[in-house]
Every structure is written in C-alpha cells, then in structure tokens.
Amino acid sequence: MTSSTDFEPPTFADIEDAARRLDGVAVRTPLLESPLLNERIGGRLLIKAEPLQRTGSFKFRGAYNRISRLDAGELAGGVVAFSSGNHAQGVAAAAHAMGTPAAIVMPEDAPAIKLDNTRAWGAEVVLYDRYREERDVAARNLAEQRGATLVPPYDHPLIIAGQGTVGLEIAEQADAAGARLDAVLSPCGGGGLISGCALALAERAPGTQVYAVEPEGFDDTTRSLACGSRQESIEGASSFCDALLAKTPGALTFSINRKLLAGGLVVSDREVAQAMAMALMYLKLVAEPGGATALAAALSGKYDCRGKTVAVIVSGGNVDPATFAKAISK
C-alpha cells in the first residue's frame, strides 16, 4: 500500500489539467455577492457556492479527477472510499459517471441525507462505528479484498488538484467581478480543498492571504500551522460540523499548507449556526455546518473584513432538514 507521503504535491499545471477534465462535467458554481451583506460587514464579500456543485459539495471535483484516470482494468475492479459523507457522494457520483462500482465506508451516525444520496448514486455503503474503528484501515482492507482502487479523501495529488479548481474559478470570477482579493477563507478538514485552492491562488491571485477555518476542538490545522508540525484535534471534542472532524492534517496537504497558508481561524458551533441563518437570509443558499465555517469567520468578525475584499468558500450544503431548521432557529 502506498502511503500519502510517497506522493509529490500537485503543480499548478495539474490543477489546470483537472479544470479541463471537469469542464462540462462539474458545475462552474457561481461566486455570489449580496450588497446588503457587504454593507453589514463593511467590506466586499464574495461567496463561492459549492452547495450548488454536483452532489452538493466540492468533493465531486477531486473524486472525478481521480476516478476518470483509472484504466479499463482498474475501472473493472471498482473503487473504495471512506468518508463522513461528502466525499462519499462525490466518489459515488464520479464512479457512476465512469461506470465503475463503488463501496464507501461511512460512519453510522452520518447525516441521513449523506447516507441516502450516496446509495442513490448506486454505491454500496459499508457502515462503521466512528468511535471504535479506524475507517481508513477498514477501507484499505476492503479495497485489498476486492482488488479495488482506494480513492482517498484528501491526501492524493489528483484529489488536491481537483479541489484546486475551486480556487482557479474564484480567481477568474473575482477578476470578472472587478475584485482584487485580499483574502480567501476556506473550511478545512483534512486540508484537500484549501491546499488545492492555495496552489491555484498563488499562481492566479498572488498576494492573496489564504486562511483555514475550523470548528472549535477540531483546530488541528490551525495549531499545526502555528507550530509547524502536524497536531491532532482535541480528544473527546464534539461539533455539529460533521464534515470537518478529521483528526489531523494530511501529510501531503500539510506539506503544501504550511508553505502557502497565512494561518488558521477557529469558530464556534453557535457562530456557524448564525452563518447558516445569514446564508439563508442574504444568499438564499443552504449551507451545511461544516460548509459554513469560513462564512462564520467573516460574519462573526473572527476575520475582520472591514475595508477588504474577501472570498469565502461555502464548501457544501448536505444537511438534514431537521438540523438545518434547528440551526437557523437559534
């Protein structure tokens, strides 16, 4: 089994290549803007709306970029992934598009919408207990048994390059909107999305400060960036940001992020819920908890947007109606 540290980080050319591959397959999601929200924060806020992506999150980009490169023999063997739910749907949809079978190892307490939609894309869901098993071990074993290809959630150059197309689009769309970006804020779990975006922005919007935004207790990337080595999330911490509960930054993603990120920011579940309500009121966009952390940092003042032009990535919108209703009612 190859370990992620065997991989070289992707280059900007790899992201451009991913963009060509995704053209016409993934959605070029809009960069939204609300003048009333701008007035409220005293700056210019541009919102990259990945809930409008195929499968409701950015994860389809990386999954398709990986799976579409499998050869005929690999496609016949199928793919296996482990995921809290968004990578699951991304892999399931990409496997469906490529006509290869998919089996996904998912936590049994994943949101129903994520379990249901993964199955709706035709994937087999294999449940595991989030608190008792190591999901990556379970997935690796399954892949070996079946002779299937493991599609990792973040620590792979093709996954990172696929997610990096979000950053490429932000740079292009900000240009088209006449905006010069001061900063880009992104939700961060394992670090695939933000590392890809940071690579794209370093090339296409150099000087833009890129920040990772994590939920309280799962600020492993924030602390790792501060001290320069990979740290773990707080033992026993809990958050309703189910998409961002990775224990530690990826080896490959962190090797990129430690060089390119300006730092990390931490938001509370309460600030995230408020951001979900604001996304409803001002943007008409459904954001899931983990997808709304960057927006929460901008709206709560954890990142001070006054006088600045800031793009925030809303990375996903796969949230159960009951969870959503509770969040916006607070």
Next chain:
Amino acid sequence: MTSSTDFEPPTFADIEDAARRLDGVAVRTPLLESPLLNERIGGRLLIKAEPLQRTGSFKFRGAYNRISRLDAGELAGGVVAFSSGNHAQGVAAAAHAMGTPAAIVMPEDAPAIKLDNTRAWGAEVVLYDRYREERDVAARNLAEQRGATLVPPYDHPLIIAGQGTVGLEIAEQADAAGARLDAVLSPCGGGGLISGCALALAERAPGTQVYAVEPEGFDDTTRSLACGSRQESIEGASSFCDALLAKTPGALTFSINRKLLAGGLVVSDREVAQAMAMALMYLKLVAEPGGATALAAALSGKYDCRGKTVAVIVSGGNVDPATFAKAISK
C-alpha cells in the same frame, strides 16, 4: 392617471432591449439540475434559480428596466410602489442604483425579511392594512402628492419585458444544456413574470407549453384562463404564499397570458412546503412559499414530468427563518 389598459403589450424586441439594459446589473441566475431529482420524477427538471437574483427575487429585473428609463426630472421626483415585499425590494434596489428616492406601500403583515431589506436598500416604507385598504389607491395618492412616478408591480410593458428576461435566459441556458423544453412552469401572482416569459419563449423556444402555478384559493389566473375572462380569487382564502395573493390577473398581463399560456395549475400549501424541503435537500436553494409553487406542481405530480424536459421557475427566496424552519420540518 393612465390605466394599465392604455398600454400595448411589450414585444420580443422589448425583452431583448431589457436584457441588454440588465446585462452586468442583474445576475444571470443559474439553471440548476439534480440528477437524483430527475431520477425521482422520471423526467428532466431544470430549475431557474431566481432566489439568487439581486434582492432575492426576479422583481429587480422589471423594476430596473422601468426606473433606469426615467429622465432627470422624473428621477428627481422619486418613485412610489405598492408591493407585498419582493417588488418592494426590487424597486428599492433599482431606485438606489439610479440615485432616486423610493417610497413603498407595504402590508403591515409582510414577512420581516421583506420589510427589513426594503428599508436596508434606503427606501421609505409606508405600511397599510391588507384587509382594510386598497394598496394601489394608497400608492397612487402618495405618488400624486409627491409628484413621484408610480412603478406598478406587473401591469406595465417595461415591467413585463424586464421579467421576460427570465424566459430569455431559460431558453438560452436550456439550449446550452442540450435540453429541448416540453414545458415551463412559473409561479403566478399578477402575471408579470409569466407573461414576459411566455413572450420570450414563444420566440426562442416555440412549442414549449407554459403553465401558471397558483396557491389554492388564489387561482384567479387558472380560472380566468379556463373561462377566457378575468376572474377573482376566492373571498376569504388564505395561503402562506404571501407573494402570490393578487386578487385578479392584470389587464395587460392577462391579455398576453390568455393567448400564450397552456393553462393553470393549483397547489396546496402542504405541497409547497414539501417543495421547499426538496429544494433544500436536492438543490441547496432557499425558496420562499410563493416562489416554490411551480416546483411543487412538478414534484407533487400535479404536472406530470415523466418522460419530459421541464423548466420550473423558483421566483424568490425571501422567507423568514422561522417560516422556513416550520415549512421544512413538516
């Protein structure tokens, strides 16, 4: 005072002219699609996402198309409008863009989000009692007192032409998606949006059947189309579709709709609430009750989408969080 019956209907050229005027000012909203939703209904559903329009509904289009044509003297006098809330915001934002003062007559029981945002755009809000006063009379009197220009909500050729740009975009975006439209379903209040869209589609997607979708009790256009003359909504009816409580079709809009529409469809508040939940789950789009009637017709089977390609307009997303939470929790 000119009556709406003095106006000639707009032509297709007027809609093209409105599109040029709105280019770079209004948002070209995306035409969304969910493969899982397609599978569920057994057809192809394309969703025109007007909640992502400036001010959260299509109304900005018509308001800007009208107000941007006022001369310097008229701009100095300001504008007046009456509205349940979406036209209010559209006029307020268009007036703000053109630097002219706006006063809007609104019902005192309008959703808080609509009242707040109209004021946030700098407009003066004049409240009236929906059950005791005629809002159009109140607005006309106010306009006369102030020497301001009345911007009617639907029965004006420039308003209809502005809203018709929604239909123009649907035709273009459906073409780009390789879709040949069988039908377009649109929410219908006074009929401005659907009449403009029907004019655009007759030229750019001829043969497409266009249906008005109304809430139960407010099916005045549906019954008017059936009998060929303008009927009134049911006395004492109530619905949470606050944007679609017009009593009777507009004279000008109905003169277009009676020639171009295939018919009307009626949905219950319960079907609308279900559509709002489905828009959250599959599209990640916030739809307000009145904005979701056409989607409700497609998803409830009131319009049978099986084997067809159908575009539905979600016309707005201005809904209070509490109302939204209640609707999606049913």
